[in-house]
Amino acid sequence: MKASPQSVQRDRLHATVSAALESRILGGELKIGDKLDSESAIAKEFGVSTRAVREAIQTLETKGLVQRRHGDRTTVVREDVGEFLGTLAVSIRQQLFSDPAYLEELMAARRMIETEVLEILCATPGPVAAAVTDALDRMRLARDAGDFSAFVDADAAFHLALVHSARNRILSIVYDNFANLIGEVIQLTSRVPTKSLEAAYDEHAEIYECLRSGDEIGAKSLMRAQIDNSARYLRIAIDKAHEEETGNA
Incomplete structure (x- = not known):
């Protein structure tokens, strides 16, 4: 089944956000224990939907770079590469x-x-x-x-x-x-x-x-x-x- 243009575009957007945040973490701009901005703030920074931000954060969590906690902002859990x-x-x-x-x-x-x-x-x-x-x-x-x-x-x-x-x-x-x-x-x-x-x-x-x-x-x-x-x-x-x-x- 072929993905819809909207789905492809959303994948592209969340990948862009994920790559940018990962770069900040691995480059030391975001350190272990730091909190990411709120999903709405990140969405505004990158000009994407909060859904794209959630998918980006999920990608980072899969890589072990961040940890999400209910009722709290996402935390950086890995110090470097x-x-x-x-x-x-x-x-x-x-x-x-x-x-x-x-x-x-x-x-x-x-x-x-x-x-x-x-x-x-x-x-x-x-x-x-x-x-x-x-x-x-x-x-x-x-x-x-x-x-x-x-x-x-x-x-x-x-x-x-x-x-x-x-x-x-x-x-x-x-x-x-x-x-x-x-x-x-x-x-x-x-x-x-x-x-x-x-x-x-x-x-x-x-x-x-x-x-x-x-x-x-x-x-x-x-x-x-x-x-x-x-x-x-x-x-x-x-x-x-x-x-x-x-x-x-």
């Missing part, structure tokens, strides 16, 4: 080991974030953030000691520190959720032969030197290659884990 993305990360984790596309999409998203971060950092004057330098030093020490676990931890810290040093709160929140998920999967690489810690360290050291000298093109090219290589190793590790589970079943 972090909790929402945490829920998303759980959903991705549930599919990661059964659907190769999830791994590929996760690593593609990671690549987009980290190359964008390098562009920001190369355009920003000043030294490389101390946390990035510290993580690279820890990777070197773990390499010299042949400590795979410590190397993996320092590797994850290196990438996380890069993202945080861009000082973009949204990118940091998004990546924090990816980083936790990536860290879990990286541990699987201990199950299969991979490149040496020496080679892995050199990859990161080259990225660091490009960043230090402001070589955006070089840094981004190296980062793309490094993440693509990691994705291949992780795919091998996951496949091996599946083989072991199947063999033990």
